[in-house]
Amino acid sequence: SSELAQDPAVSVALGQTVRITCQGDSLRTYYASWYQQKPGQAPVLVIYAKNKRPSGIPDRFSGSGSGNTASLTITGAQAEDEADFYCNSRDSSGAVLFGGGTKLAVL
Amino acid sequence: EVQLVESGGGLVQPGGSLRLSCSASGFTFSSYTMHWVRQAPGKGLEYVSTINNNGDSTYYADSVKGRFTISRDNSKNTLHLQMTSLRAEDTAVHYCVKDRRYGDSSWEFDQWGQGTLVTVSS
Numbered sequence: 484s485s486e487l488a489q490d491p492a493v494s495v496a497l498g499q500t501v502r503i504t505c506q507g508d509s510l511r512t513y514y515a516s517w518y519q520q521k522p523g524q525a526p527v528l529v530i531y532a533k534n535k536r537p538s539g540i541p542d543r544f545s546g547s548g549s550g551n552t553a554s555l556t557i558t559g560a561q562a563e564d565e566a567d568f569y570c571n572s573r574d575s576s577g578a579v580l581f582g583g584g585t586k587l588a589v590l
Numbered sequence: 591e592v593q594l595v596e597s598g599g600g601l602v603q604p605g606g607s608l609r610l611s612c613s614a615s616g617f618t619f620s621s622y623t624m625h626w627v628r629q630a631p632g633k634g635l636e637y638v639s640t641i642n643n644n645g646d647s648t649y650y651a652d653s654v655k656g657r658f659t660i661s662r663d664n665s666k667n668t669l670h671l672q673m674t675s676l677r678a679e680d681t682a683v684h685y686c687v688k689d690r691r692y693g694d695s696s697w698e699f700d701q702w703g704q705g706t707l708v709t710v711s712s
Contacts, residue, residue: 525704526635571699578651579637581636584634
Protein backbone atom coordinates (compact mmCIF):
# COMPACT_ATOMS: atom_id res chain seq x y z
CA SER A 484 0.00 0.00 0.00
CA SER A 485 1.02 3.65 -0.45
CA GLU A 486 2.76 5.46 2.35
CA LEU A 487 3.84 8.97 3.27
CA ALA A 488 7.26 9.18 4.91
CA GLN A 489 8.30 11.93 7.30
CA ASP A 490 11.41 12.47 9.38
CA PRO A 491 10.52 11.65 13.00
CA ALA A 492 12.11 14.76 14.44
CA VAL A 493 13.51 18.08 13.29
CA SER A 494 14.91 21.02 15.23
CA VAL A 495 15.33 24.70 14.42
CA ALA A 496 16.85 27.65 16.21
CA LEU A 497 14.45 30.37 17.26
CA GLY A 498 13.87 32.75 14.36
CA GLN A 499 15.45 30.51 11.76
CA THR A 500 13.86 28.68 8.84
CA VAL A 501 12.97 25.00 8.87
CA ARG A 502 11.65 22.69 6.21
CA ILE A 503 9.65 19.58 7.04
CA THR A 504 9.30 17.07 4.24
CA CYS A 505 6.87 14.34 3.26
CA GLN A 506 7.65 11.74 0.63
CA GLY A 507 5.39 9.33 -1.19
CA ASP A 508 4.47 8.20 -4.68
CA SER A 509 0.93 9.50 -4.26
CA LEU A 510 2.30 13.05 -4.07
CA ARG A 511 3.10 12.88 -7.77
CA THR A 512 -0.67 12.93 -8.35
CA TYR A 513 -2.36 14.35 -5.27
CA TYR A 514 -1.71 17.53 -3.30
CA ALA A 515 -0.57 17.37 0.30
CA SER A 516 -2.15 19.00 3.30
CA TRP A 517 -0.33 19.75 6.54
CA TYR A 518 -1.57 19.69 10.14
CA GLN A 519 0.00 21.05 13.30
CA GLN A 520 -0.76 19.32 16.59
CA LYS A 521 0.35 20.70 19.93
CA PRO A 522 0.39 18.46 23.04
CA GLY A 523 -3.08 17.70 24.33
CA GLN A 524 -4.77 19.50 21.46
CA ALA A 525 -6.56 18.53 18.28
CA PRO A 526 -4.73 18.97 14.98
CA VAL A 527 -5.03 22.23 13.06
CA LEU A 528 -4.94 22.53 9.26
CA VAL A 529 -2.05 24.84 8.33
CA ILE A 530 -1.61 24.15 4.61
CA TYR A 531 -3.94 22.61 2.04
CA ALA A 532 -3.74 21.95 -1.70
CA LYS A 533 0.07 21.96 -1.47
CA ASN A 534 0.55 25.67 -0.77
CA LYS A 535 -2.66 27.36 0.40
CA ARG A 536 -3.07 28.73 3.92
CA PRO A 537 -6.39 28.73 5.78
CA SER A 538 -7.44 32.03 7.28
CA GLY A 539 -5.77 32.70 10.61
CA ILE A 540 -2.61 30.73 9.84
CA PRO A 541 0.49 32.95 10.03
CA ASP A 542 2.22 33.62 6.74
CA ARG A 543 5.47 32.22 8.09
CA PHE A 544 3.95 28.84 7.20
CA SER A 545 4.23 27.91 3.53
CA GLY A 546 3.90 24.79 1.46
CA SER A 547 5.55 23.52 -1.69
CA GLY A 548 6.04 20.33 -3.58
CA SER A 549 7.80 18.67 -6.48
CA GLY A 550 7.71 15.13 -7.72
CA ASN A 551 7.14 12.74 -4.85
CA THR A 552 7.97 15.27 -2.13
CA ALA A 553 5.85 17.85 -0.33
CA SER A 554 7.39 20.38 2.03
CA LEU A 555 6.20 22.60 4.82
CA THR A 556 8.46 25.57 5.50
CA ILE A 557 8.36 27.76 8.58
CA THR A 558 10.23 31.01 7.98
CA GLY A 559 11.27 32.61 11.25
CA ALA A 560 10.20 29.83 13.60
CA GLN A 561 8.63 30.91 16.88
CA ALA A 562 8.56 29.11 20.19
CA GLU A 563 4.84 28.50 19.78
CA ASP A 564 5.49 26.57 16.56
CA GLU A 565 6.89 23.65 18.54
CA ALA A 566 4.52 20.80 17.76
CA ASP A 567 3.98 17.61 15.79
CA PHE A 568 3.35 18.10 12.09
CA TYR A 569 1.54 15.60 9.86
CA CYS A 570 1.22 15.51 6.10
CA ASN A 571 -1.82 13.98 4.44
CA SER A 572 -2.86 13.02 0.94
CA ARG A 573 -4.66 10.31 -0.96
CA ASP A 574 -3.49 7.52 -3.20
CA SER A 575 -4.78 6.24 -6.52
CA SER A 576 -7.08 3.72 -4.86
CA GLY A 577 -8.77 6.51 -2.92
CA ALA A 578 -7.18 5.60 0.38
CA VAL A 579 -6.51 8.51 2.71
CA LEU A 580 -2.92 8.63 3.92
CA PHE A 581 -1.21 10.33 6.83
CA GLY A 582 2.50 10.59 7.31
CA GLY A 583 3.94 9.32 10.54
CA GLY A 584 4.50 12.83 11.84
CA THR A 585 7.49 15.07 12.52
CA LYS A 586 8.18 16.43 15.98
CA LEU A 587 9.51 19.97 15.64
CA ALA A 588 11.68 21.36 18.41
CA VAL A 589 12.36 25.10 18.49
CA LEU A 590 15.66 25.69 20.29
CA GLU B 591 -17.61 29.69 15.10
CA VAL B 592 -17.43 26.06 14.08
CA GLN B 593 -17.90 23.67 16.99
CA LEU B 594 -17.63 19.90 16.85
CA VAL B 595 -18.32 18.07 20.10
CA GLU B 596 -17.79 14.32 20.25
CA SER B 597 -19.38 12.01 22.78
CA GLY B 598 -19.87 8.32 23.40
CA GLY B 599 -16.34 7.18 24.06
CA GLY B 600 -15.41 4.96 26.98
CA LEU B 601 -14.10 1.59 28.08
CA VAL B 602 -15.38 -1.45 26.21
CA GLN B 603 -14.34 -5.09 26.17
CA PRO B 604 -12.83 -6.70 23.07
CA GLY B 605 -15.62 -7.76 20.74
CA GLY B 606 -17.93 -5.11 22.11
CA SER B 607 -19.68 -2.18 20.47
CA LEU B 608 -19.79 1.55 20.94
CA ARG B 609 -21.56 4.41 19.18
CA LEU B 610 -19.80 7.73 18.87
CA SER B 611 -21.67 10.95 18.16
CA CYS B 612 -20.54 14.38 17.06
CA SER B 613 -22.73 17.43 17.52
CA ALA B 614 -21.94 20.15 15.00
CA SER B 615 -22.71 23.87 15.08
CA GLY B 616 -21.54 27.13 13.57
CA PHE B 617 -21.82 26.02 9.93
CA THR B 618 -24.33 24.52 7.50
CA PHE B 619 -23.78 20.91 8.49
CA SER B 620 -25.79 19.45 5.60
CA SER B 621 -23.46 21.09 3.07
CA TYR B 622 -20.21 19.47 4.20
CA THR B 623 -18.60 16.07 3.98
CA MET B 624 -17.61 14.83 7.42
CA HIS B 625 -14.85 12.50 8.55
CA TRP B 626 -13.61 10.49 11.51
CA VAL B 627 -9.86 10.39 12.19
CA ARG B 628 -8.30 8.67 15.19
CA GLN B 629 -5.06 8.72 17.13
CA ALA B 630 -3.82 5.90 19.32
CA PRO B 631 -2.09 7.00 22.53
CA GLY B 632 1.33 8.42 21.69
CA LYS B 633 0.92 7.58 18.00
CA GLY B 634 0.15 9.40 14.75
CA LEU B 635 -3.08 10.21 12.97
CA GLU B 636 -5.07 7.45 11.28
CA TYR B 637 -7.95 7.97 8.86
CA VAL B 638 -11.12 6.08 9.77
CA SER B 639 -14.15 7.03 7.68
CA THR B 640 -15.95 9.64 5.56
CA ILE B 641 -19.56 10.43 4.68
CA ASN B 642 -20.60 12.91 2.04
CA ASN B 643 -22.93 15.80 2.73
CA ASN B 644 -26.22 14.05 1.99
CA GLY B 645 -25.15 10.71 3.44
CA ASP B 646 -25.38 8.58 0.33
CA SER B 647 -21.65 7.92 -0.04
CA THR B 648 -19.42 6.46 2.62
CA TYR B 649 -15.76 5.42 2.77
CA TYR B 650 -13.77 3.39 5.26
CA ALA B 651 -10.18 2.59 6.04
CA ASP B 652 -9.38 -1.07 5.43
CA SER B 653 -8.69 -1.45 9.15
CA VAL B 654 -12.32 -0.75 10.07
CA LYS B 655 -14.22 -1.85 6.97
CA GLY B 656 -17.04 -4.23 7.84
CA ARG B 657 -16.88 -3.32 11.55
CA PHE B 658 -17.62 0.42 11.63
CA THR B 659 -20.55 2.31 10.12
CA ILE B 660 -20.61 6.06 9.62
CA SER B 661 -23.93 7.90 9.40
CA ARG B 662 -25.35 11.38 9.79
CA ASP B 663 -28.60 13.08 10.70
CA ASN B 664 -28.69 16.42 8.92
CA SER B 665 -31.92 17.39 10.70
CA LYS B 666 -30.04 17.20 14.02
CA ASN B 667 -26.58 18.33 12.82
CA THR B 668 -25.13 15.11 14.14
CA LEU B 669 -22.52 12.65 12.88
CA HIS B 670 -22.27 9.10 14.18
CA LEU B 671 -19.80 6.25 14.13
CA GLN B 672 -21.15 2.83 15.06
CA MET B 673 -18.24 0.63 16.11
CA THR B 674 -18.62 -3.14 16.45
CA SER B 675 -16.28 -6.09 16.96
CA LEU B 676 -13.89 -3.75 18.72
CA ARG B 677 -10.25 -4.75 19.10
CA ALA B 678 -7.44 -3.54 21.33
CA GLU B 679 -5.92 -1.77 18.35
CA ASP B 680 -9.03 0.41 18.08
CA THR B 681 -8.00 2.12 21.31
CA ALA B 682 -7.58 5.76 20.33
CA VAL B 683 -8.92 9.28 20.55
CA HIS B 684 -11.50 9.53 17.81
CA TYR B 685 -11.88 12.95 16.20
CA CYS B 686 -14.89 14.29 14.32
CA VAL B 687 -13.61 16.39 11.43
CA LYS B 688 -15.25 18.77 8.97
CA ASP B 689 -14.17 18.81 5.33
CA ARG B 690 -12.76 22.07 4.02
CA ARG B 691 -14.89 22.34 0.92
CA TYR B 692 -18.53 23.39 0.69
CA GLY B 693 -20.57 20.85 -1.27
CA ASP B 694 -18.30 18.10 -2.49
CA SER B 695 -15.30 16.58 -0.73
CA SER B 696 -11.83 18.08 -0.71
CA TRP B 697 -10.44 15.36 1.57
CA GLU B 698 -8.78 18.13 3.54
CA PHE B 699 -9.55 18.16 7.24
CA ASP B 700 -10.55 21.70 8.05
CA GLN B 701 -11.95 21.75 11.59
CA TRP B 702 -11.47 19.13 14.30
CA GLY B 703 -13.35 18.38 17.47
CA GLN B 704 -11.48 17.74 20.72
CA GLY B 705 -11.97 14.00 20.35
CA THR B 706 -13.42 11.22 22.45
CA LEU B 707 -11.30 8.38 23.84
CA VAL B 708 -12.24 4.80 23.07
CA THR B 709 -10.45 2.20 25.16
CA VAL B 710 -10.80 -1.46 24.25
CA SER B 711 -9.59 -3.66 27.06
CA SER B 712 -10.69 -6.55 29.21
